[in-house]
Amino acid sequence: MTIKKLIALLLAFAMLLAVPACSKKEKDTGSAGTSESESMDENGNFPVKFEKARIKEAPERVVSLSPSLTEIICDLGYFNKLAGVSDYCTYENEDIDGLPKVGTINAPKMESIETIKPDVVLTSSPFIEADLVKLQQMNAVVVVLPRAKSMQELETLYTDVGRIFEGETDGAAKGKALFSEQSARIDEIAAKIKTATVDKQPVAAYLRLMPLTLATGDTFEGQLLEAIGFKNSASAYGEWIYPQDKAIDLMPDVLFYDKAIGLEGVKGSQIYNTTPAYANSKCFEFDFEVFERQGIRMFDMLEDMAKQACPEAFAAQE
Template identity: 30%
Template sequence: MRMLLAALLLTLPIAAPALQVTDDRGVTVTLPATPQRIVSLLPSLTETVCELGRCDRLVGVDRYSNFPAPVRKLPQVGGGIDPNIEAVVALKPDVVLMATSSRGAQRLEALGLKVIALEPRSSADVQRVMGLLGKIVDAPDAPRIWRNIDAGVAAVAQSLPPAARNLRVYYEVSTGGYAAGNKSFIGEMMLRLGLKNIVADHLGPFPRVNPEYVVRADPHIIMIGARNAMGLEQRPGWAGMRALREQRVCVFTAEESDILVRPGPRMADAARLVARCVTEKGLTPSTAGSKRE
């Protein structure tokens, strides 16, 4: 009898232990099992889940999640900051991934949903979030995927000519003059490429800077998305800046901007876009040497 019971016990499935996750709010969330139904309300998190090989577990996304292609067929549940709560609940997710800045977390939790808020801002954050998502979705390849991304950025840095070193760059990430600072994942990537960000460290990762600040810094290159590039010459003092006079402005398409501003699996692609901008502007050693200290 005992042998029979032992044999039966061996055939029973062993339940996976519950997983406890502490998100970027400092909130500890207990997941009783590996989530099979995921709603993602931040494009970088959507892309990371897919890169980890778990795109098939996504059942809904925010309106801005558009990569990779399969997510475009998923139900959209509003914006990441202001999601449609009823639409999210209707999808019956095991977990909702969202930004810490989203206003929907408490309402979703009050309705009984598991919410994990993650908002990577630096390269270290991207690595940490990828590892954490790997645990959440049971994807053991997360460390290897991160190493490949990091190696891709390093390869781009090695490919740039010496003339590109220490060129002063201004990168505007969104309307209203919000720029990428050195403490952001974009700023860190530019530093790895040997570029010099005109935005001072103490201003933070994504500060709002006024037009005069940029004029005083006199960057060699301005990088900006097509959505924000209209009327640069009309900004106070900008028409006289060297970057505009010499047409050293890189205007990225909407698709390219998505790659650049999302801290996730396509960071090496973002580095390639920045490197292409620098090389296509035909910067010479004499141009680089004329930088103002």
């Protein structure tokens, strides 16, 4: 046998050995794909995947270390799944009264959480690594859902909360439905104000803290102010900072201020007691903590703000 024939036979033999190996690899790959497909339940709900978390099935015991998420959970009707809430949760709801307070994102009460044995722990900001490891050792799935900074992000937030509790199909649909209802309310309020103030769009300021911590154009609160039909007097600025040297130009027709400031605080400020809002008794007090919660109460407050500032727009409704 010549050397050339020997080499040819060896190559042919090597190719025969390679074919089963390739077939096995293809079979294994296909098997993995099938397994992943079969892992989704018959309704297409679970598992639910997030960037750093995977929820295999609908949770029965959930701990929320975010007051805003707790409120949204209740708004979506999942209050019966809550087993523990943040120390900062002040939401008055008889359905969750008496639930254990299990600390905060910065100081979670690990022993209390471990006693609850949660399936899922929700928060709006990440845990430090040591706390995350402890929760994972409890077999809890940790999901971080940040506070929304726009209406688009709020829709995603509502949808994600729904997904956690009822899955990719049913839960997502419920979250989107709640958002659509509240978004429609915003549009309706804006239409009423536009009709009632056709000659001049009212200019409004949202005062969070004295002297010039105002909802600027880049804030969600500032965007919501404009969404319901007002012109935001601080829209040109950012990061809740209204320039001190521009204070003389601050002349809102309407002033919404936080309850911690109080009317006396407004009266005693030369920035605000010289404005059209003050002269025309268009200064209104609200608890702006509600805006940080981002639930249905936030939309209720927006409607109340509009009604107080422009009662004529809602006269027929009343």
